[in-house]
Amino acid sequence: MAYPRKGSLRVVQLASDSLQGQLDDLLKKVKHPEKREELFANCLQIKKNVDGTLDALRKLKKGNEIIHVQNYEQRKHAEERRLMGMSELLQELARRLHKELLNKQIEAADKNIKSKAAAAAKQREKSDEDDEDADEEEEEGSDEDEESDGELFITISDFRAQEEHDLSVKKGEVITIVNQNPDGWWLAKNAEGKEGLVPKTYLQVYSQQIQEASNSNKDEEEDDAEESEEEDNEEEEDEDDMEDEDEEEPKTKSNKLKVQEMQSEESRAHRLSAKKVVSEITAVDMLVEKAAIPEGFRASTLAQLLAEGNKFHMSYFLQPMLTQSNLCFKDLHLDKVDGGVRPRKTHTELMFTLWSCKMIPFPVTGVQVLSRQVRCCLFDGQRVLSNIHTVRATWQSKNPKTWTFSPRVTGILPSLLDGECFVRSNSQSPEIGILFEVGITYVYHSTGHRGDLSCGWVFLPLFTTGGVPVPHRTYEVVLNGGTPYEKGLEVDPILTRRANFLEQILVFRKQPKLLVKLKPPTGYLRNVLKLLPETLVGPKCYAHLLAYYRQLLAEALLKDRINMDSADLICNPVLATFSELLEQTDIVDALRSAWSERELTVKRSEKRDEEFMRRLFVRVYHDSVYPLLRSTTLPAIKQGDDEAEVSRWKDIANFLNQTAEKNGSLYSLLSPEHAYQVFDISEISYDFLGLTRKAASVD
Numbered sequence: 001m002a003y004p005r006k007g008s009l010r011v012v013q014l015a016s017d018s019l020q021g022q023l024d025d026l027l028k029k030v031k032h033p034e035k036r037e038e039l040f041a042n043c044l045q046i047k048k049n050v051d052g053t054l055d056a057l058r059k060l061k062k063g064n065e066i067i068h069v070q071n072y073e074q075r076k077h078a079e080e081r082r083l084m085g086m087s088e089l090l091q092e093l094a095r096r097l098h099k100e101l102l103n104k105q106i107e108a109a110d111k112n113i114k115s116k117a118a119a120a121a122k123q124r125e126k127s128d129e130d131d132e133d134a135d136e137e138e139e140e141g142s143d144e145d146e147e148s149d150g151e152l153f154i155t156i157s158d159f160r161a162q163e164e165h166d167l168s169v170k171k172g173e174v175i176t177i178v179n180q181n182p183d184g185w186w187l188a189k190n191a192e193g194k195e196g197l198v199p200k201t202y203l204q205v206y207s208q209q210i211q212e213a214s215n216s217n218k219d220e221e222e223d224d225a226e227e228s229e230e231e232d233n234e235e236e237e238d239e240d241d242m243e244d245e246d247e248e249e250p251k252t253k254s255n256k257l258k259v260q261e262m263q264s265e266e267s268r269a270h271r272l273s274a275k276k277v278v279s280e281i282t283a284v285d286m287l288v289e290k291a292a293i294p295e296g297f298r299a300s301t302l303a304q305l306l307a308e309g310n311k312f313h314m315s316y317f318l319q320p321m322l323t324q325s326n327l328c329f330k331d332l333h334l335d336k337v338d339g340g341v342r343p344r345k346t347h348t349e350l351m352f353t354l355w356s357c358k359m360i361p362f363p364v365t366g367v368q369v370l371s372r373q374v375r376c377c378l379f380d381g382q383r384v385l386s387n388i389h390t391v392r393a394t395w396q397s398k399n400p401k402t403w404t405f406s407p408r409v410t411g412i413l414p415s416l417l418d419g420e421c422f423v424r425s426n427s428q429s430p431e432i433g434i435l436f437e438v439g440i441t442y443v444y445h446s447t448g449h450r451g452d453l454s455c456g457w458v459f460l461p462l463f464t465t466g467g468v469p470v471p472h473r474t475y476e477v478v479l480n481g482g483t484p485y486e487k488g489l490e491v492d493p494i495l496t497r498r499a500n501f502l503e504q505i506l507v508f509r510k511q512p513k514l515l516v517k518l519k520p521p522t523g524y525l526r527n528v529l530k531l532l533p534e535t536l537v538g539p540k541c542y543a544h545l546l547a548y549y550r551q552l553l554a555e556a557l558l559k560d561r562i563n564m565d566s567a568d569l570i571c572n573p574v575l576a577t578f579s580e581l582l583e584q585t586d587i588v589d590a591l592r593s594a595w596s597e598r599e600l601t602v603k604r605s606e607k608r609d610e611e612f613m614r615r616l617f618v619r620v621y622h623d624s625v626y627p628l629l630r631s632t633t634l635p636a637i638k639q640g641d642d643e644a645e646v647s648r649w650k651d652i653a654n655f656l657n658q659t660a661e662k663n664g665s666l667y668s669l670l671s672p673e674h675a676y677q678v679f680d681i682s683e684i685s686y687d688f689l690g691l692t693r694k695a696a697s698v699d
Helices: 009-030 036-058 074-128 131-147 207-235 244-291 301-307 314-318 499-508 523-530 543-557 571-582 583-599 612-628 642-662 666-670 688-696
Strands: 152-155 176-181 185-189 195-200 202-207 348-358 366-379 391-392 394-396 401-403 419-425 433-444 450-461 474-478 515-518 535-537
Touching: 009 036, 009 074, 036 074, 036 176, 131 666, 176 612, 185 612, 244 450, 301 366, 301 433, 314 535, 314 571, 314 666, 348 523, 366 419, 366 535, 391 535, 419 523, 433 515, 450 474, 450 515, 450 523, 523 543, 535 543, 543 571, 543 612, 571 583, 583 612, 642 666
Parallel strands: none
Antiparallel strands: 152 176, 152 202, 176 185, 185 195, 348 401, 348 419, 348 515, 366 391, 366 433, 394 401, 419 535, 433 450, 474 515
16 A cells, blocks of 8 residues: 655654654653753754754745645744744753753862861861961962962952852952853852852952052152152252253153143043943942842943944944045945935845834832833944944833834824834844844932833844845744843843742743844835945834935035045035934934925926935925924923923924925024024034044944
């Protein structure tokens, strides 16, 4: 009898059934504490087989099936979800088994250390107690041995032991690190000889030489000051006899003073930056210590980068780059046919949509959450490669742990709430990906401290290990705790600590997650993105406005300049104020609204004329954005202040309505009801050379 042949999908389903049986047997064996090493090896092997089966499933196509399969795509997706769930469960199980093995190794090391300490105590009792000199030498030798056993670290905050093998430390305590475990929990020894695990985020390298050097520098500065005073007195007394020496001494003194001033400015800058970081760390540590926030929360890394300057702002990456010779632009070329900027292709170009965040821990009473947001950028595991884009999240009071994006509103959706974004990157690195940092802006009532917290982060790679782009689909990824430079930390470790071994596997499903979808750009949007810089992350809703700005840049820098070697300021209000506009998203939305209304009145033949559309964009910009940027009656921006945001939007809406009624902004500019800043020539002067120099430094 001939058996019917099985299709590819059926073969994968049978393999999945076999792997499911192996997983069930493994979970039964987990209840027994013996043979942990064997279970860990089996777990890794099963996970490897599951991942291989998952890769084979994703390569299947309906056309390759030898027999007809009903609901092929539905069955394939169901099998894919099944294998992904098995893979995540095995990964969590392997991590727990690995942690248990490490704990056993630590216990064995503790027993070994205690036995050695007991043997050493017996030997000391038998030694001659009267020989004090020999005892002092032995103590010095033992101290040197202890210092040579590990590296010295100093604690930056208090840490209380929460488990049996943890070591409690106080802020400023110097400890010796015996073993640096890869999971972030390091084996430490204090001055009393006690050993235990301490999180590495509470430690900082201790160097006594640096402190001695700083003290010696202070002494040298005081000595130099005293010597300079003595030399001044001697110069006044011997002014007539030593004229030649007096001419040389002021020169050397001025040089010394310049060096001291430069050193003092640099040290002052370092102290201010260190003070800022330490104050933020101590504030977060205080909240963790009081159990106001989970242990995995940290001060927002991306928010600190945004606060340092404009290096990670969109306006910085929109500026053209100079080549290494500084003779021409690297990423801005004129299209001789259309007259605008020449389209440029990049290595990576895609869209992503933020759907939701699930099971995000909520701070306790006493911590007021002002806003919830997700910050995203290009990241290669070591450094940020693009601008940092922020998307505001919305939530319901009934379910504060679930965040959503792109809510339904009347009119245009504010760009700050738009979860549809584009990504452009020309990096050839296979390790590049998108870094998502889920965070909140908060105020702690008891101290009044205000800051930005990271509620977790996740890195979504854009390429597989083989260098192939990842498939365009929806990803549900688990958030990590700590900072992007810390590995193996959970957002809320208390959930897994309180549960037993089997309950921890179930708790894994309640971990905070981010739901994001990758998809390619299509149609008109693909042509618009080609006009933008090679590296940029931003919202889809005003990508066309950024394209108009780049076209105006190409005209002003490459077409309208009479002499290409000229570095004079360019009189152009749009180019001069566009960077300021991007920092105020509500005024960007005003430009979007005014431009969409004006586009409705344009004929099809006029839309095909790109020169006409650029001139029309400049006119709309002058009537809507430029007066708002110079207004003094518009309230200041306050992040997380709902009243200030509503007040700003009401004033902006009233201005747009008045401009539409009067057919232009001239009435508002001359009306005594509105007040504007005193005119400055810098408002309409575009310094392209200074901006391109800053952009060229990134290359």
